Amino acid sequence: EELDAEVQDYLQKEEPPKLVPAGRYLQVRKPKLPRFSKPRQVGVVDVSGAIVDEAPGFGGRGSFAVQAPVVASLRSALKDDKIGAVVLRVNSPGGSVTASDAIYAAIKRLDAEKPVIAHFADVAASGGYYVGCGARRIIASPLTITGSIGVYAMLPTVPRLAELLSIGTDVIKNQPHADLYNPWSGWNDEDRARADSEVGSMYEAFLEIVGEAREMSRDEAHEVAQGRVWTGRAAREHRLVDGLGGFAEAIDIAKNEAGGSFHDEPRLISA
Numbered sequence: 271e272e273l274d275a276e277v278q279d280y281l282q283k284e285e286p287p288k289l290v291p292a293g294r295y296l297q298v299r300k301p302k303l304p305r306f307s308k309p310r311q312v313g314v315v316d317v318s319g320a321i322v323d324e325a326p327g328f329g330g331r332g333s334f335a336v337q338a339p340v341v342a343s344l345r346s347a348l349k350d351d352k353i354g355a356v357v358l359r360v361n362s363p364g365g366s367v368t369a370s371d372a373i374y375a376a377i378k379r380l381d382a383e384k385p386v387i388a389h390f391a392d393v394a395a396s397g398g399y400y401v402g403c404g405a406r407r408i409i410a411s412p413l414t415i416t417g418s419i420g421v422y423a424m425l426p427t428v429p430r431l432a433e434l435l436s437i438g439t440d441v442i443k444n445q446p447h448a449d450l451y452n453p454w455s456g457w458n459d460e461d462r463a464r465a466d467s468e469v470g471s472m473y474e475a476f477l478e479i480v481g482e483a484r485e486m487s488r489d490e491a492h493e494v495a496q497g498r499v500w501t502g503r504a505a506r507e508h509r510l511v512d513g514l515g516g517f518a519e520a521i522d523i524a525k526n527e528a529g530g531s532f533h534d535e536p537r538l539i540s541a
């Protein structure tokens with residue numbers, strides 16, 4: 271009975287307040303009701319084996335991290351609402367520059383929406399380290415072979431074999447170095463200088479990636495790069511990784527970065 275008077279006094283108004291039903295009030299205010307979200311999962315994307323542009327044909331041996339399936343797995347994790355964070359499990363000596371760069375770009379895109387934590391297993395070298403730079407944080411085992419931040423190019427040439435077999439080649443080109451990687455002709459000094467320049471450009475791009483990921487200047491990145499490899503413990507001292515630990519630690523870090531509730535078991539994502 272005293273409600274009107276109490277509200278009028280609280281509002282310090284001369285006229286009594288107009289009371290409305292709660293339903294009408296809620297329609298006007300449109301309050302945000304609490305949403306009870308279901309626990310999410312940590313997704314796991316594997317980058318194991320040599321990083322290649324395409325799967326090897328008949329006779330290929332060993333494991334390979336093929337660009338298209340790895341990128342597809344990363345995109346699947348991005349679209350899946352049940353995945354709240356991702357651990358990138360890297361166990362690779364590297365490989366193709368173009369495939370590594372494509373995977374790195376997909377990781378960066380995913381990390382912008384969901385935290386990606388890279389875990390380095392036995393080896394994360396060259397392209398293996400390259401793709402890890404796309405993650406928010408990097409965890410390595412103490413003895414992980416880490417680094418090999420460098421670029422090299424190799425071209426088998428067979429001009430002497432062609433000469434022994436009396437095989438000749440005719441090349442039609444509109445630029446002097448259009449057939450730079452032609453195995454039948456080999457390299458002269460000018461060709462070698464051009465190839466060296468291209469490799470140098472790739473190396474500088476690699477340093478830029480590392481510098482951005484690890485918050486280093488170009489010279490700081492070069493100081494620990496130059497194709498050298500480190501143990502995970504030494505890599506931590508050189509700021510190439512954020513911490514030491516195993517796969518379980520990487521999972522816990524991913525959950526903490528994302529926040530909220532998670533299922534205990536991670537889920538392997540494969541395209």
